[in-house]
Amino acid sequence: MRLAVRKTYKLYIGGKFPRSESGRTYVADGDNVALASRKDARDAVVAARAAQGGWAGATAYNRGQVLYRVAEMVEARRAEFTALGVPGAELDVAVDRWVWYAGWSDKIAQVAGGANPVAGPFFNISAPEPTGVVAVVAPAGLLGLVSVIAPAIVTGNTAVVLAADPQIAITLAEVFATSDVPGGVVNILTGRYAETAPWLAAHADVNALDLTGVEHPDLAAELERAAAGTLKRVIRPATGPVDFTADPGLKPMTALLETKTVWHPKGY
Amino acid sequence: MFEYAPAPESRSVVSIDSSYGLFIDGAFDPAKEGGTFKTVNPASEEVLAEVATAGPEDVDRAVAAARRAFGPWSALPGPERAKYLFRIARIIQERSRELAVLESLDNGKPIKESRDVDLPLVAAHFFYYAGWADKLAYAGFGPDPRPIGVAGQVIPWNFPLLMLAWKIAPALATGNTVVLKPAETTPLSALFFADVCRQAELPPGVVNIVTGAGDTGAYLVAHPDVDKVAFTGSTDVGREIARTVAGTGKRLSLELGGKAANIVFDDAPIDQAVEGIVNGIFFNQGHVCCAGSRLLVQESIFDQLMESLKRRMATLRVGDPLDKNTDIGAINSAAQLARITELSEIGGQEGAERWSPPCELPDRGFWFAPTIFTGVTQAHRIAREEIFGPVLSVLTFRTPAEAVEKANNTPYGLSAGIWTEKGSRILAVADKLRAGVVWANTFNKFDPASPFGGYKESGYGREGGRHGLEAYLA
Numbered sequence: 001m002r003l004a005v006r007k008t009y010k011l012y013i014g015g016k017f018p019r020s021e022s023g024r025t026y027v028a029d030g031d032n033v034a035l036a037s038r039k040d041a042r043d044a045v046v047a048a049r050a051a052q053g054g055w056a057g058a059t060a061y062n063r064g065q066v067l068y069r070v071a072e073m074v075e076a077r078r079a080e081f082t083a084l085g086v087p088g089a090e091l092d093v094a095v096d097r098w099v100w101y102a103g104w105s106d107k108i109a110q111v112a113g114g115a116n117p118v119a120g121p122f123f124n125i126s127a128p129e130p131t132g133v134v135a136v137v138a139p140a141g142l143l144g145l146v147s148v149i150a151p152a153i154v155t156g157n158t159a160v161v162l163a164a165d166p167q168i169a170i171t172l173a174e175v176f177a178t179s180d181v182p183g184g185v186v187n188i189l190t191g192r193y194a195e196t197a198p199w200l201a202a203h204a205d206v207n208a209l210d211l212t213g214v215e216h217p218d219l220a221a222e223l224e225r226a227a228a229g230t231l232k233r234v235i236r237p238a239t240g241p242v243d244f245t246a247d248p249g250l251k252p253m254t255a256l257l258e259t260k261t262v263w264h265p266k267g268y
Numbered sequence: 269m270f271e272y273a274p275a276p277e278s279r280s281v282v283s284i285d286s287s288y289g290l291f292i293d294g295a296f297d298p299a300k301e302g303g304t305f306k307t308v309n310p311a312s313e314e315v316l317a318e319v320a321t322a323g324p325e326d327v328d329r330a331v332a333a334a335r336r337a338f339g340p341w342s343a344l345p346g347p348e349r350a351k352y353l354f355r356i357a358r359i360i361q362e363r364s365r366e367l368a369v370l371e372s373l374d375n376g377k378p379i380k381e382s383r384d385v386d387l388p389l390v391a392a393h394f395f396y397y398a399g400w401a402d403k404l405a406y407a408g409f410g411p412d413p414r415p416i417g418v419a420g421q422v423i424p425w426n427f428p429l430l431m432l433a434w435k436i437a438p439a440l441a442t443g444n445t446v447v448l449k450p451a452e453t454t455p456l457s458a459l460f461f462a463d464v465c466r467q468a469e470l471p472p473g474v475v476n477i478v479t480g481a482g483d484t485g486a487y488l489v490a491h492p493d494v495d496k497v498a499f500t501g502s503t504d505v506g507r508e509i510a511r512t513v514a515g516t517g518k519r520l521s522l523e524l525g526g527k528a529a530n531i532v533f534d535d536a537p538i539d540q541a542v543e544g545i546v547n548g549i550f551f552n553q554g555h556v557c558c559a560g561s562r563l564l565v566q567e568s569i570f571d572q573l574m575e576s577l578k579r580r581m582a583t584l585r586v587g588d589p590l591d592k593n594t595d596i597g598a599i600n601s602a603a604q605l606a607r608i609t610e611l612s613e614i615g616g617q618e619g620a621e622r623w624s625p626p627c628e629l630p631d632r633g634f635w636f637a638p639t640i641f642t643g644v645t646q647a648h649r650i651a652r653e654e655i656f657g658p659v660l661s662v663l664t665f666r667t668p669a670e671a672v673e674k675a676n677n678t679p680y681g682l683s684a685g686i687w688t689e690k691g692s693r694i695l696a697v698a699d700k701l702r703a704g705v706v707w708a709n710t711f712n713k714f715d716p717a718s719p720f721g722g723y724k725e726s727g728y729g730r731e732g733g734r735h736g737l738e739a740y741l742a
Binding site: 111112116117118119120122124126131207217218220221222224225227228229230231233236239249250254258259260261262263264265 | 392408409410503506507508510511514515516517522524679694698701703704705706707708709710713715717718719720721723724725727728730733735738
């Protein structure tokens with residue numbers, strides 16, 4: 001009889017799978033999982049910052065291709081996600097949602113930007129740009145995870161994600177690692193978000209904070225207050241349950257975009 | 269330089285009462301809690317009027333009036349709401365001479381700027397957003413856009429009426445009602461605007477104006493029945509407001525400070541660049557959040573550019589704001605003058621070289637000569653902190669990459685300028701600058717159709733254009 005080879009679920013930082021620098025682990029559903037520390041969170045921000053310029057500088061076409069490749073790889077790992085308890089229907093929506101976002105990479109600038117008809121001899125154009133490094137407290141489930149990561153990165157941001165379901169999140173990280181997503185674009189930390197999120201909320205090199213997965217209003221308020229110190233953009237948690245199968249609209253993307261307007265004189 | 273004869277604009281077009289109450293529910297009303305303060309002409313220190321200080325009870329009344337008005341106002345068909353805004357825009361055009369003189373009296377800005385920049389833009393903003401009121405479903409924020417509710421708006425003293433227009437026009441167009449607090453040193457044009465609303469027969473409670481200082485603003489921002497907070501002002505106050513609003517679910521938009529880099533490359537048209545630099549930092553006495561307060565000059569043209577800049581600065585006329593030939597008016601308040609003076613002294617202490625053209629300042633009022641500092645490094649406080657006055661810090665660079673690096677080396681990200689004849693360089697540098705507005709071969713241009721707002725600690729949200737609607741739609 002053959003003994004199965006068990007997997008240790010480690011963190012995903014800068015395209016690599018390190019253990020927590022603290023050496024801590026915890027057991028989730030029988031698996032050993034890394035318990036991220038404050039230092040891991042800071043390392044993840046460093047990785048996300050390092051990757052941000054290159055990722056934002058990639059062409060929108062290229063980013064779309066990379067995201068589509070992620071969808072292919074999730075599809076290919078159906079069995080693994082199913083074994084982790086992701087229902088088939090949710091998996092379908094998650095893959096389709098990822099494909100949907102992949103297609104937005106080269107369209108969001110046209111929808112959210114454009115030429116402004118100003119009075120006077122000027123060419124005036126507005127275009128959306130990534131906000132930078134986004135810290136995300138992810139909601140549970142594969143679909144929840146996809147629904148916060150895809151809109152953040154399709155627009156050129158990089159993300160530090162505090163995951164709710166560690167095995168699902170790290171399996172998704174393995175997808176990223178094999179999908180031409182540059183290292184550092186998505187970084188995933190597992191453990192207790194109440195421990196790591198305050199450091200990210202106050203971190204001066206994090207530009208935006210997505211609190212979608214925060215379940216406790218008091219913690220959400222505390223994180224939002226911490227974010228005020230550097231005037232971070234904050235996506236607040238919904239007041240009721242969120243239906244991630246519904247059309248998300250543009251808001252998850254536009255909330256993480258800045259608008260840059262360039263003026264140029266016109267004349268002979 | 270030859271002298272111009274005085275060409276003062278007449279004060280007779282505006283009649284200022286000796287005292288003003290609060291504008292709540294369509295009527296002027298003394299503050300229930302009794303306080304008043306004086307607003308002065310910063311050019312002469314003459315008291316213009318006494319204005320009510322709104323206390324908590326007054327803010328409560330104003331928010332309650334806005335809440336009562338919200339139902340019917342938001343239910344009004346878009347085309348009808350639009351007509352009110354069009355009416356307001358027209359009345360502003362018709363009263364623009366009066367409002368321009370009033371603004372220059374209360375704020376100290378030159379009449380040629382209030383007359384030719386502020387007022388036309390104020391009217392244009394109401395016209396622009398009036399047209400959106402019946403087209404919101406086409407604005408790209410979903411098929412069924414809804415107003416948020418009662419908006420509490422706090423605005424600064426540098427463009428009192430223009431900031432009011434930026435706040436009130438999109439709020440009303442989208443069906444919200446507002447309680448607005450103007451700055452304590454410049455409350456008058458907002459109170460005159462209240463009269464414009466009455467003339468337009470705007471329903472009572474749709475626009476409420478509460479005057480007062482920081483306490484009044486803080487109370488308004490924290491009011492539990494305010495659904496949306498909009499603030500323009502300093503980054504420090506913005507941070508405080510963000511903390512206050514945290515956890516309440518209130519929507520928030522902030523337009524905060526800046527420390528814009530105005531980058532001049534060696535191939536720039538020097539005379540145009542000099543005009544742009546002067547406009548960038550000396551427009552409105554430098555009381556502009558997006559002022560080009562850090563001049564980055566390519567080293568090879570430094571001497572030539574500084575010579576032209578100094579020659580041009582020597583022609584700036586500082587003095588009576590109501591004189592049509594005045595380029596630089598009065599500093600808005602004694603407190604602001606003290607801050608500008610302090611930071612400028614620190615600039616000298618930290619080793620930067622200070623220069624001002626010879627210019628005679630009036631002996632009454634608050635004045636500061638246009639000033640430049642050369643030999644400034646990125647570590648100097650005058651290169652890092654917003655001075656909000658007619659003070660320019662000059663730095664140099666050698667390569668475009670260095671220019672971008674220095675330009676972005678600030679927690680702010682509101683605006684930037686690029687001067688070069690090379691189009692490809694404009695586009696490449698504009699791409700790399702972390703700023704919400706980039707002016708290429710021009711500076712300080714504004715338009716209601718054009719979104720304005722900052723990256724990083726310059727705040728969040730955009731005002732103006734289609735983007736400006738988002739802050740007021742649920």
